[in-house]
Amino acid sequence: MFLKTGLAIFSTLILSCGTTEKQTQTTSTSETTTTETTTNTETVDSLKMLAAGYLLGTIVYSDKEGDCPYTIQMPGDKMEFYYLDPINLEEAYKIDGQKVWIKFNGLRRMNRCDKATPAELVDIKRGE
Structure with missing residues (x-):
């Protein structure tokens, strides 16, 4: 009985020490500068968007x-x-120079203008 109680107390002490170390590591990791965090977030977001099938484009008027x-x-x-x-571009995205992440389907129809290929936007999100 004494052995089981002693083992329980010892285990609790060991587990609580491990938790303190993790909290210390988390605190020191979170002390990074805002610039580094923003850059890493943008890179991760770009990679996530590309992995999800989005392509980055620029609105041109x-x-x-x-x-x-x-x-x-x-x-x-x-x-x-x-x-x-884009045949279905929303008014909110009609800003010259706006970066956008898009998923689109090409359309087999007559072109409305000389330089661009008709496309239907499946999804659109603001870019960087």
Whole structure:
């Protein structure tokens, strides 16, 4: 009986010591600068968005004749970039230079403008 009680007390002391060490480590880790935390968060968010199937693009406004008023400039593989003509772009995203994360489906229909390919936006989120 004394052995079981002694073992229980000893176990409790050992477990409580381990908890103190973890709290100390957490405190010292959380003392990082705000800049580092923000940069790491942006990188993680970018990686998460790419892993979820989103692509980063930039909203481009044009008032030239023959151009679509709003297109999304996307990075390309062989070309420097290409343009999408989103048929369902919400008014809240019609800001020239706005970075957006998008998922889209290409459309098999006649182009509304010369430089952009028609696309339907499946999902859109504000970028960095």
